[in-house]
Amino acid sequence: MDSRHDSFVNFEDKDDASPRYTGVPSSPLSSIPGDFESQSMPQYMGDLFMLENSMEEIGSPVTSVSDNAVADTVHVAPAEMAPVDVHIYVRRSDRKRKRPARYSQDPDLGTITEPEVDKVPEVSERPTKQRKVSQPKTVRETRSRGKQTLDVAISPEPVTTAQPGSDESPASSNEVEESMSLVENQSKKSKIVKIKVDAERLGQILHSSTMDTSVPGLSVPEPSASEPSSSLPATPASSIPGPSALALPQEHTPPSSLTFEPEVVLPETQTTFNDLVALSVDLTKKVSIKQKPNPRGQPEIWADYRHHLCESLSGLYASWQGSYYGKNGVAKAFMLDGNGHARDHLDEDVIILRASGSMAKDDDNSMKQREDQEQKHQYHAMVNAINQQSPIAVICGDKNIQVQSKMPHKYNSLDWYKATHVWTEKDRYKVIKYRLERLDPSTPGWWVPENTEPIVRLGALGPPVRDCCGSCGNQYDQLYLCGWLCLNSKCDKFWRLSDDSIPDATQLLYDPRFLKQKTPWANEEAPLTFRFPLYFASAIAGEDYKVENLRGLTCPVCGKCNARVKWEGWECTHCGFEHKPVMNLLPAASIQNQNHPVTTAYPSSHDSASPHIKVSVNFSHNYRWITYKFKVSATEEGEVVHGIANQVVREEQEGPNEMWEHLQGNCHGLVRRELSNALMNSFTINYGMPYKFIAAGDSLPFTDAPWPVTEAVSRLNWADRITSGNAIEDQEKFNELYLVAYLQDQSMNYHDDGEKGLGATVATLSLGARADMGFKPKAPFYHGMRSATHKGKKMTVMTMDEPLPEFPNYELRKQFIEEIKNADLSKDEEMARLAEMAKELQASYPPKKSHTKVDDYIKLSLGHGDICIMRGAHLQKWFEHGVSPKGLMRYALTCRTVLPGHLKKSELPDYDVDLVQNEYDGSRIAR
Ligand SMILES: O=C(O)CCC(=O)C(=O)O
Numbered sequence: 065m066d067s068r069h070d071s072f073v074n075f076e077d078k079d080d081a082s083p084r085y086t087g088v089p090s091s092p093l094s095s096i097p098g099d100f101e102s103q104s105m106p107q108y109m110g111d112l113f114m115l116e117n118s119m120e121e122i123g124s125p126v127t128s129v130s131d132n133a134v135a136d137t138v139h140v141a142p143a144e145m146a147p148v149d150v151h152i153y154v155r156r157s158d159r160k161r162k163r164p165a166r167y168s169q170d171p172d173l174g175t176i177t178e179p180e181v182d183k184v185p186e187v188s189e190r191p192t193k194q195r196k197v198s199q200p201k202t203v204r205e206t207r208s209r210g211k212q213t214l215d216v217a218i219s220p221e222p223v224t225t226a227q228p229g230s231d232e233s234p235a236s237s238n239e240v241e242e243s244m245s246l247v248e249n250q251s252k253k254s255k256i257v258k259i260k261v262d263a264e265r266l267g268q269i270l271h272s273s274t275m276d277t278s279v280p281g282l283s284v285p286e287p288s289a290s291e292p293s294s295s296l297p298a299t300p301a302s303s304i305p306g307p308s309a310l311a312l313p314q315e316h317t318p319p320s321s322l323t324f325e326p327e328v329v330l331p332e333t334q335t336t337f338n339d340l341v342a343l344s345v346d347l348t349k350k351v352s353i354k355q356k357p358n359p360r361g362q363p364e365i366w367a368d369y370r371h372h373l374c375e376s377l378s379g380l381y382a383s384w385q386g387s388y389y390g391k392n393g394v395a396k397a398f399m400l401d402g403n404g405h406a407r408d409h410l411d412e413d414v415i416i417l418r419a420s421g422s423m424a425k426d427d428d429n430s431m432k433q434r435e436d437q438e439q440k441h442q443y444h445a446m447v448n449a450i451n452q453q454s455p456i457a458v459i460c461g462d463k464n465i466q467v468q469s470k471m472p473h474k475y476n477s478l479d480w481y482k483a484t485h486v487w488t489e490k491d492r493y494k495v496i497k498y499r500l501e502r503l504d505p506s507t508p509g510w511w512v513p514e515n516t517e518p519i520v521r522l523g524a525l526g527p528p529v530r531d532c533c534g535s536c537g538n539q540y541d542q543l544y545l546c547g548w549l550c551l552n553s554k555c556d557k558f559w560r561l562s563d564d565s566i567p568d569a570t571q572l573l574y575d576p577r578f579l580k581q582k583t584p585w586a587n588e589e590a591p592l593t594f595r596f597p598l599y600f601a602s603a604i605a606g607e608d609y610k611v612e613n614l615r616g617l618t619c620p621v622c623g624k625c626n627a628r629v630k631w632e633g634w635e636c637t638h639c640g641f642e643h644k645p646v647m648n649l650l651p652a653a654s655i656q657n658q659n660h661p662v663t664t665a666y667p668s669s670h671d672s673a674s675p676h677i678k679v680s681v682n683f684s685h686n687y688r689w690i691t692y693k694f695k696v697s698a699t700e701e702g703e704v705v706h707g708i709a710n711q712v713v714r715e716e717q718e719g720p721n722e723m724w725e726h727l728q729g730n731c732h733g734l735v736r737r738e739l740s741n742a743l744m745n746s747f748t749i750n751y752g753m754p755y756k757f758i759a760a761g762d763s764l765p766f767t768d769a770p771w772p773v774t775e776a777v778s779r780l781n782w783a784d785r786i787t788s789g790n791a792i793e794d795q796e797k798f799n800e801l802y803l804v805a806y807l808q809d810q811s812m813n814y815h816d817d818g819e820k821g822l823g824a825t826v827a828t829l830s831l832g833a834r835a836d837m838g839f840k841p842k843a844p845f846y847h848g849m850r851s852a853t854h855k856g857k858k859m860t861v862m863t864m865d866e867p868l869p870e871f872p873n874y875e876l877r878k879q880f881i882e883e884i885k886n887a888d889l890s891k892d893e894e895m896a897r898l899a900e901m902a903k904e905l906q907a908s909y910p911p912k913k914s915h916t917k918v919d920d921y922i923k924l925s926l927g928h929g930d931i932c933i934m935r936g937a938h939l940q941k942w943f944e945h946g947v948s949p950k951g952l953m954r955y956a957l958t959c960r961t962v963l964p965g966h967l968k969k970s971e972l973p974d975y976d977v978d979l980v981q982n983e984y985d986g987s988r989i990a991r
Pocket residue numbers: 802804812817828830837945947956958
């Protein structure tokens with residue numbers, strides 16, 4: 065199989081060690097010394113992020129208003145705590161009410177969907193009663209990050225529960241339909257009191273009483289005449305955050321028909337709870353992709369294909385498959401596409417996402433989490449991004465379910481973000497989650513639906529509730545309205561509510577104060593625009609061939625990402641923008657390696673070969689000709705010849721130096737071919753007979769070729785003759801030349817040139833940078849095992865190919881092959897036996913010895929002007945070769961003989977492929 069296209073260009077700086085295909089972070093965690101879990105984080109960062117086991121102290125007493133919509137308890141702080149404030153209210157329950165804001169699985173979306181519209185905390189089926197609650201003592205304000213916040217504790221005084229006009233008996237503490245948990249730090253000592261609260265009604269009351277209607281965007285209904293809102297206790301809206309600071313959506317305004325119980329005190333923190341539920345539901349609403357509204361704008365950059373995106377944004381986002389990109393241990397970018405985690409969130413300013421990894425395909429082919437996510441490199445890279453205040457770029461795919469609007473393109477840049485929180489949650493498995501906040505939220509993002517206003521702006525709700533774990537002592541923000549949770553995955557209270565229960569993962573609603581908090585950074589400037597500056601040719605020789613200067617184009621006109629496909633420069637396939645700076649060429653003199661100077665003497669060899677390879681050497685025409693002969697199968701031989709050129713060869717008239725310099729300026733039409741959602745690594749062009757693996761018609765006549773092409777064909781024919789001993793009239797002449805131009809770091813993966821209908825000899829002239837070329841037997845041949853599918857079942861079976869003596873398990877394999885040949889087995893029996901044999905072969909390998917990897921038999925070091933000839937009808941069937949150049953720029957001019965009959969009539973070229981030229985005879989370099 066031809067796998068030469070499998071390698072993609074990594075356009076990043078040379079020092080980047082990141083893998084090309086995966087979302088695995090690129091770099092070692094060099095910036096994270098030792099055991100990260102035990103590190104203290106800087107005090108000044110304390111407000112900005114949550115980090116497991118970080119030891120930052122916030123100091124202020126923490127009160128958490130907590131409740132999920134179905135939890136039943138009010139946690140009351142112990143009596144000795146001071147100050148003690150009571151904020152409980154009552155309502156009549158509404159047993160008909162739908163379940164609270166909760167997520168449900170929508171088969172259409174295949175993911176979580178918006179909660180039910182009627183979003184109120186769940187109520188019990190029990191009859192309800194009004195409860196009188198003790199009056200609050202004080203409301204204490206504390207200051208946090210320059211904002212007023214409310215610390216609330218609750219008095220341990222008894223709770224009365226008789227509702228006026230109700231004949232129901234007081235509810236027991238078990239009769240709670242909704243609760244709010246007000247917890248002081250010493251949660252272990254908390255006393256639990258259960259009350260009924262009608263959140264909706266409460267919301268109504270509060271809307272009509274404490275809302276500051278002057279807040280822009282706030283929609284508050286006029287209180288109706290029947291509403292005794294004037295009897296509300298006077299709580300200056302200006303003194304507290306909460307509803308006065310909320311911009312509540314109209315649809316969550318409660319109905320105005322309910323009556324108010326004047327004896328109930330309305331605490332401000334409580335005030336927000338019901339609104340918080342509604343707000344949370346509204347903020348986390350999800351709409352199916354088809355129903356998403358149009359965005360108000362367009363992304364700065366966009367792409368149709370992942371490889372065009374990655375090549376254009378390399379250095380910022382170069383993850384061909386994964387959703388995450390990091391470099392040197394710092395998170396750089398995320399790609400958000402598909403469904404994500406159930407509680408992923410993406411609004412105009414905030415993103416919550418799950419760490420990538422730990423997923424595997426389920427039986428139904430969907431990706432499912434299969435194991436706990438651990439705090440690995442990606443986690444630490446996010447922590448580094450937080451600590452270093454290093455912005456993160458976010459790209460959104462058109463399959464993203466969280467984003468509020470329809471994505472105009474397959475991939476769209478969103479914006480730059482601050483990483484603010486990393487933490488661990490738990491569903492079935494532990495999940496690592498991140499919170500990102502827009503770096504500059506001053507103007508609405510382009511993806512905000514047109515004609516809409518944000519529901520609530522960043523920071524408008526004040527800071528989130530923060531509490532401290534009674535067991536591990538760590539402090540965390542409260543993430544969900546169900547209550548505060550310890551997020552230290554090593555703590556015995558991890559992911560437990562204050563009553564020690566584990567929250568129902570399907571019922572979790574984000575606390576809007578957590579979602580919408582504002583995190584100040586010292587510098588909130590984006591480090592780059594997504595439209596990268598254009599590259600202009602450098603005056604420095606060779607600079608234009610450097611990998612970082614080859615990255616794709618983020619079109620300055622339309623924003624489309626276009627990989628660099630043409631040798632001549634960049635083109636936008638959307639708007640036609642072109643950028644073709646004239647490249648500064650590398651002179652032949654620059655090829656000389658001062659450590660290994662090539663002189664007029666026969667150059668020394670830098671090749672290596674396995675001991676079983678027969679090596680012979682000849683010297684002629686200023687080439688050192690080394691021949692490597694080896695068995696390519698049990699019955700056939702093949703050879704690889706390496707002609708190492710010296711200075712005389714290189715400097716010959718129309719020789720390698722002149723060819724090299726001419727080709728750089730005159731070989732037009734080189735392209736990186738687009739093949740099944742990838743681009744071939746290097747630039748290529750084909751002359752003469754069409755070479756099958758390139759689409760027919762992509763070949764040019766030799767008459768259109770620059771002179772070094774026809775010169776190379778002639779020289780390679782000559783080299784084949786003098787190394788094979790064939791007379792010119794017996795020679796199967798080359799009629800095709802495939803020219804490959806490798807720029808820095810481009811390479812060709814292991815492949816064979818065994819397309820059917822090709823002659824037995826393939827020869828290459830190498831120009832420019834030195835390259836390693838490896839030859840090895842194909843893995844199934846070498847190890848005697850291959851994968852097979854039999855009756856729909858995937859299995860590894862032994863191959864029946866006769867092994868070579870140097871292969872592993874040589875004797876055993878021969879014995880097995882004989883056994884199969886002599887046994888009279890049905891196909892099923894044979895496959896079963898071959899599978900058993902493969903197991904036995906595997907078992908006989910020493911521990912840690914790979915049974916898929918194969919080492920090179922021969923490694924050539926090809927220099928400028930060198931010739932490589934592969935000869936043998938079966939060499940390409942059993943062996944493969946791969947090339948990795950080591951310098952800035954290299955050409956390989958490879959000739960084959962495309963035999964008559966190889967191409968269908970329709971594939972035959974409509975030009976003459978015969979080379980009318982003088983045959984090269986090497987006379988100028990004879991020695
Ligand atoms: O780059 C080279 O030297 C060889 C190229 C090659 O293997 C091919 O064209 O198939």
